[in-house]
Amino acid sequence: MEMFIQTLVAGILIGGVYALIGIGMTLIMGVMRIINLAHGQLMMVAMYITFVLYQFLNIDPYFALLVAPPALFLIGAAIQRYLLNPLIKIESIIPENQVLMTVGIGIVLTETIRFMFSSDYKSVKTSYSTATFNIGAISWNVPMVVAFILAVVLTASLFFFLLKTDVGKSVRATAQNKDAAMIMGINAEWITQLTYGLGAAMAAAGGTLLLPIYYLFPDVGGPFTLKAFIITILGGLGSAVGAIMGGLVLGVAESLGATYISMALKDAIGMVIFLLVLVFLPGGLKQLTKV
């Protein structure tokens, strides 16, 4: 029983960070109607930024939260502006080709980082990387707890932004009806840049939060793109609430799978869930929650 609860705790904590990454992808999905297949790679770039700051300037990964996400916001907005939006304007190219473009962007990012840092595994070993505390018989990993709390805070801020501010409402309006949004005076193209930037920044925050406990290498992006994709499908396309649920479900499922089935099959479990969702709940959790 203790092992079960311990596994559950670990799953929920990592699930919070997954949710953060997944919401980023969902946000882009909602406004752009495309799956951003460079999502994990953007997160990987943020991890390297955090790593460089730590390694060469001795800046704590949590302070890097003030650097990496804003940097990725700018990179993301630039990608949208100069690489994705031009594709919409050419009528002979089907808009879905933006998806292929994101694949290309992902590859370029990965290989650029490989060129700069080689394929070696790196890690950020802080004094608190392995720190734990106990509540009852359950041990809590400090950086995981911090990551979870910060992920919740960031997610809550994003929700506040989307629900309460004019710009946030404009983002939702653009996702729901682009033409009507323009009639209301919303610069839809600018909104797409803002959204992609925000999505990238969310992924970046997730990556930075994972770094004290995770290792990094140039190919770390791929599996995370996959995870974000699974979360987006699991939650229902374009649903931010669904993405939170999806992130938690994936985290817990991976954690349970690693404990009770096999560590090596951890990633396969996500894919099994993915298939089951597509077969039995094609609309994702959004189908149940309606938001």
Next chain:
Amino acid sequence: MLRVEHVDAGYGDVQVLWDVSFHVAENEFVVLVGANGAGKSTIMRTISSMVPISGGQVLFQGQRLDRVAPYRIVEHGIAHVPEARQLFPEMTVAENLELGSLKGGAKTQRKQTMEWVFELFPRLRERRKQLAGTMSGGEQQMCAIARGLMSKPKLIMFDEPSLGLSPLLTQEIFRLALKIHKEGITILMVEQNVKQTLGICDRAYVLENGKIVLEGKGKELLENEQVKQAFLGI
């Protein structure tokens, strides 16, 4: 106030509007009538700068609109109530209205304008927390009109407000349009509902195959033989 001069426009290689010219004076209620595919909505979308023109010009209070980005049109004082409502279905009525007042003066006076709009449409006040997509067709049309009014426009354009509504609701919508007109807002309306709209407007234009074929006072056009034959089935 609004002058559309010799406008040619279309989608890609397909030209829809051919040398279209008409004008709307301040405080006027002007209607464009025509059959399906005559180019009525395209005219609206041209004024809103969503369809680029290939010839001619669109002037509003002396300024060219056809070179303005679509999202800037509302800043000139033009509200567009698009065909088939085009609400934001997964947002509440209140949020839809707020999105109608994103710019300039409309934003600072949002509260007062919303109060005014709720007085015009008491039903919307009751429904303000409801998701727009879950309302009935008539309520959605009211919401779309109200959203347009939230920008405090000088000119409001209605694109087929009667679309998909029962005859009774259609009458209600036209009554509301007249009420809005009485508040001093200029109206340009596109309609297929020829008989009713010609009865309430100041002036009307008849559009056929992308060309303006007739122009006149609403009631005069009602008596016109050509109009009678083409639209009224007499």
